[in-house]
Structures are given as C-alpha cells and as structure tokens.
Amino acid sequence: GENVEQHPSTLSVQEGDSAVIKCTYSDSASNYFPWYKQELGKRPQLIIDIRSNVGEKKDQRIAVTLNKTAKHFSLHITETQPEDSAVYFCAVKAAGNKLTFGGGTRVLVKP
C-alpha cells in the first residue's frame, strides 16, 4: 500500500517567519495531495489540496508545491501567525478511493 512520510514531526517558528513541511510518498500513481489542519481538541479540516497535473497552488498565506518526479510535496506557510499553531497532516490518494495520511507535524508559532 501507499506509504507517506512527513517531516518534521515538530516545528517551532517565530511569528512572521515561514514554515515548511514536507511529505514523501511511495506510489507513483498517486494523483491527489491534500493538507489538513487540526487545532488542539478539534477535528481535522482541509486547508489546501493539489492534483498531480499541477505543480503549485496558493491560497493567501499558504501554498503547496508538488514534485512528481521526486515523489514529494510540501506545505508552505508564510508570515506565520499564532493562529497557525496546530498539527498539520499531509495525505495522498492513490489506488482506491481513500486517503493515506502522514504522521503529522506539530507547528508552534511563538509570538
């Protein structure tokens, strides 16, 4: 089955700095790559996604980049704010209509 690795597991940044989280996957047939944000005690929520025919997608301060050749994709958060503190999960959709999630990255934005 699909194997998704996410790094780093924790990330501490100063408010206003950028944060980058990277995920690698194993199945070259994977075609959909979402990112979910989970605030403490809350449910995961989709924040951005990208398909395999697109290299980059932006939505205000967040962006996702995809390198299909290297089989990795990354989440970029610019001008971080305290409300960006959360756990972020990448996911991959390969064969079958289901997502495989990475292990998560705990992001702490220090004011």
Next chain:
Amino acid sequence: DAGITQSPRYKITETGRQVTLMCHQTWSHSYMFWYRQDLGHGLRLIYYSAAADITDKGEVPDGYVVSRSKTENFPLTLESATRSQTSVYFCASSPPRQGAGEKLFFGSGTQLSVL
C-alpha cells in the same frame, strides 16, 4: 460542520467488552470512513464504505466491524475491546461531486479509553 455527528464524545470501557461508536451524516455523502488517531501515527484508516451495503478494509481493520445499512449511518463496533484500541476515533464523509474519497469532512471524534 453539524452535518456529520459522532457519539459518544467520550467513552470508557473495559477490556473484552463490545463497544459501538456511532456516526451520522445528513449530507447524503456516498463515501464514509473511520480513522483512528494515535500520537506518532497520524490518522490511520480502519474501514470505509462507498455506499450503503458496501464496505472495505483499510490499514488497521483487525478487531473492528462496520456496517452500513443506510447511507447516513456508519457505526463502528469493537467486538472485544483491547487496551491497544484506546484512541481517538474520527468518522469522515466525502461528497460525491468531488473525486470520490477526496475532500473529507470529519466528525468531532470519539475519545475511547479501554481499561
């Protein structure tokens, strides 16, 4: 997202007991999923369902049973609870107009403790 609800919110049980976690959605989403969340493991898929009466195993199905007699309900049963099943369980659904199984809407979760 009041459209997908889980119950109970918290549950404490003992090893060997049967436990059922409930999931109900009001959107008529065709796809529904059960994930468990454990520290360091992210979200792992237990079972999923493409439609009523169609279910399939995920990554970690052992010890769990699901059913889906109606589109809106997708209960998860632990037949004989073990301590290793202590976890937070999330139900999710996916709208049919998207690529199947893509944009997931999660319930609020059930925190299960097996003593």
